[in-house]
Amino acid sequence: MKRILLAVILLICIAGGLVFYRFYWDRNVVHPSQFLPEDVLVYLNQQDLGEILAEMRTTPLADAVASINFVRLALDVDLSLQTVYKVRKIQEFIESEEAALLFDEFLSTNFTVALLAQEGTDFKQFLHDNLIMFSEPRHSTALLELTGSLLPRELEFTSSQYGQYLIYRIPLDMETRISLVSAGGLLLAAFEERTLRRALDRFDENLPSLNEEHYFKNLSKKHRESSLFCFFSIDNLRLHLDNLLNPQSFSQNLLLSHLDDWRGFTSGAYGASRKENYSRDIITLHFNPAEINSDAAHFLGIRPEKNVAISQAPQQTLLYYWTNTFDLSAMWRMYVNESGLDPAIISQIEEGIASLTNISFEEILGLFGNSAHLLVGEPSPVDFVPIPNFTLIFSLLERAKTASTLQGFITKNLIPHKNASYRGVPMTFWGEGRQKGLQPVYALYGDALYISSSIQRQMDIVDTIMDGGSIVESPSFKRYGESLLSPNNSTAYIQVSRLLASIRELVKWSGTMIALQNRRAAYISNKLIEDLILPMIDGLQIYATIITRSYIENGKITIESNIIRTQSE
Numbered sequence: 140m141k142r143i144l145l146a147v148i149l150l151i152c153i154a155g156g157l158v159f160y161r162f163y164w165d166r167n168v169v170h171p172s173q174f175l176p177e178d179v180l181v182y183l184n185q186q187d188l189g190e191i192l193a194e195m196r197t198t199p200l201a202d203a204v205a206s207i208n209f210v211r212l213a214l215d216v217d218l219s220l221q222t223v224y225k226v227r228k229i230q231e232f233i234e235s236e237e238a239a240l241l242f243d244e245f246l247s248t249n250f251t252v253a254l255l256a257q258e259g260t261d262f263k264q265f266l267h268d269n270l271i272m273f274s275e276p277r278h279s280t281a282l283l284e285l286t287g288s289l290l291p292r293e294l295e296f297t298s299s300q301y302g303q304y305l306i307y308r309i310p311l312d313m314e315t316r317i318s319l320v321s322a323g324g325l326l327l328a329a330f331e332e333r334t335l336r337r338a339l340d341r342f343d344e345n346l347p348s349l350n351e352e353h354y355f356k357n358l359s360k361k362h363r364e365s366s367l368f369c370f371f372s373i374d375n376l377r378l379h380l381d382n383l384l385n386p387q388s389f390s391q392n393l394l395l396s397h398l399d400d401w402r403g404f405t406s407g408a409y410g411a412s413r414k415e416n417y418s419r420d421i422i423t424l425h426f427n428p429a430e431i432n433s434d435a436a437h438f439l440g441i442r443p444e445k446n447v448a449i450s451q452a453p454q455q456t457l458l459y460y461w462t463n464t465f466d467l468s469a470m471w472r473m474y475v476n477e478s479g480l481d482p483a484i485i486s487q488i489e490e491g492i493a494s495l496t497n498i499s500f501e502e503i504l505g506l507f508g509n510s511a512h513l514l515v516g517e518p519s520p521v522d523f524v525p526i527p528n529f530t531l532i533f534s535l536l537e538r539a540k541t542a543s544t545l546q547g548f549i550t551k552n553l554i555p556h557k558n559a560s561y562r563g564v565p566m567t568f569w570g571e572g573r574q575k576g577l578q579p580v581y582a583l584y585g586d587a588l589y590i591s592s593s594i595q596r597q598m599d600i601v602d603t604i605m606d607g608g609s610i611v612e613s614p615s616f617k618r619y620g621e622s623l624l625s626p627n628n629s630t631a632y633i634q635v636s637r638l639l640a641s642i643r644e645l646v647k648w649s650g651t652m653i654a655l656q657n658r659r660a661a662y663i664s665n666k667l668i669e670d671l672i673l674p675m676i677d678g679l680q681i682y683a684t685i686i687t688r689s690y691i692e693n694g695k696i697t698i699e700s701n702i703i704r705t706q707s708e
Contacts, residue, residue: 169323171251171273172350172359174338179349180269180379181254182370188250203678207671215666249275253349255334256375265379267315271338272328304339306332354406354425362410362421373404373424403431417619422698434473438464441509443626443690448512448532448587452610453603457527457638458515459610462629465511465533467504497547498540506541508534508586516596517641519576525644526577530591530600535583542583564601568594619701620686631687636680636705643676681705 175182209230213223251273254266296309301320310316318332322339329335341348349355355370362368377398407424428436441464452459475485489500496503512532518525535541549556549567558567566582566589573594580597582589584604591597603609610616610632611624623630650668654661687700 168249168275168325169342170350171253171325172355173323173348174273174327174342175253175271175349176255176341177347177349177352177355178256178372178375179253179352179355179370180256180372180376182251182349182355183253184249184251184368186249186366188248198678198681200675200678200681203674206674212666212670215670216663256372256379257334268331268334270330271334274326274328275324276326301336301339302343306335308332358406358408358423361423362408362412365410365412365421367409367411369409370406371408372406373401374406377401377404400432400435403427403429403435417701417703420698420700420702422696424696426694426696428694434469434476437469438466439691439696441466441628441691443628443692445624445626446510446630448510449623449630449632450607450609450611451532451600451604452512452514452632453516453599454608454610454613455599456514456516456610456632457634457641458513459632460513460629461631462511463509464628465507466509467507468501471504495548495552496544497551498544502540503544506535506537506544507588508536510534514600515638516599517637518644519593519595521576525641525648526592527638527641527645528592528596530589530596533588533590535586535588538583538586541588545581545588561598562601562605566594566597615684615703616686619684619703622688622699623686625688627688627690629687629689631685633685633687635682635685639676639679643673646672646676 171184172182210223210227213226218226253271253273255269255271257269296307298305298307300306304320304322306318306320308316308318315330317328317330318335319326319328320335320339321327322342327335327338329338340346354372358370359368381398404424404426407422409420409422411418411420413419426439428439431439444463446461446463449459449461478485492503493500511534512530514530514532516528516530518527545567548554554569555571556567556569557571557573558565559573560566564582564584566580568578568580570578575595576593578593580591580594582591582597582601584601589597589600591600611620616623616632620632623632646668650661650664653664681704682702683705684703685700686703687698689696689698691697
């Protein structure tokens, strides 16, 4: 009897083990790229989204979003009842248990969406016919197929056999349905069933796939640690948009007019990865130098260099940006080529600017080098409008000529001004005397021109040059921003939480000004500001600093960003 009982227990264990292996452990998941052709337009993969959102739920940003009643807000700002109804239905679905279960099963672990390059009659139809989605479910597709066969028939879905696969068709509304099939450990979904079948054929017949495409292989390998990865074929996107967009539509025609600027760019990728105290984003754009237009080739040929002047930015600077691609002559030439303006009008503009000074237009452009800086600081407390203070710094090729040109501009246009000096640095400010707050000022120091919105801002920069205390010396910069001191083509350092505080004050001031004009406009603006904009600004305070750099080398543009969270500062 004991032997029979032991044998039964052993059989149950073996059977249970086989079921576990079949439905949970046997997860030989195929990579989605093996289902896709090489000429895919866009490929986007998100991993661990459930884990990321679980972390975000404990942040002030999640609290801010949760506090917004989008239905009430839609009513308050006079959106149509049809739009309000759609907003309510979306919000109800997002908050439902069904949405939570679907998200947890199909989107929380590994989700991919791709846009194919098949033809389409218009943009909406093109998306319908070419969008395909892949999900690696939390449970194995074999288990989902088993449980799916047990679902009640009143759900009104149909199915059909396609080779070894069973394709399910689920109606979403009177005109739209979605087709689903499990293959290679993945759940595939598409609005157009033929798109689904072509993907299955490619996989079964081992046809050439995106997995073998040169740029995709290299870029996906580079971003293998990214939780979010997006690959896009710039060349194919440009060609398809050229055929799909309507030139009769102003916005679409505007996009069409800029498509040719991307000629010569082949592909690109975006990757985002999470670190312990920050997230890291990388954008890569590949181009063929022989195929891009001459204007773009000029800028893309500028080599990265070290930005030594970053040490002049005071530590209290909210936003700092620098580039070494500030070539005024090339920028003006590009504008002339792309604007389509009559040559006579171009000549009038050039002559009008030259008439303000004592030199020609070409000489004005020739005064400046390729390096430019923007420094944004906190608003002056005495200013009526709480606009952040700023300083522009331009490298100069001819300092003496710049000085005489500026003096000639002031004299010729009868601009009231005073000359002064601070710690040996001469400067010229607008007006008859010094004042607190807004007062334009310029200074020449070294081989650079400084233009500031206030005298105090200019004095802060001089103090930093003389005494130190720049953003380079801040703990956040030392820990995360050392790459800004390497050779680059542009750099940015943004103190997000402090910049948002200034933007918050400006938004509130704007609301007050609107309230003085119109009662109904005041009500709508107040609702938008108090119930949407300010909560989002407060929620974004979780980010302390953004540090970004870009560099051009070996036929590619790379943009790298570190986004540091407040608690890690």
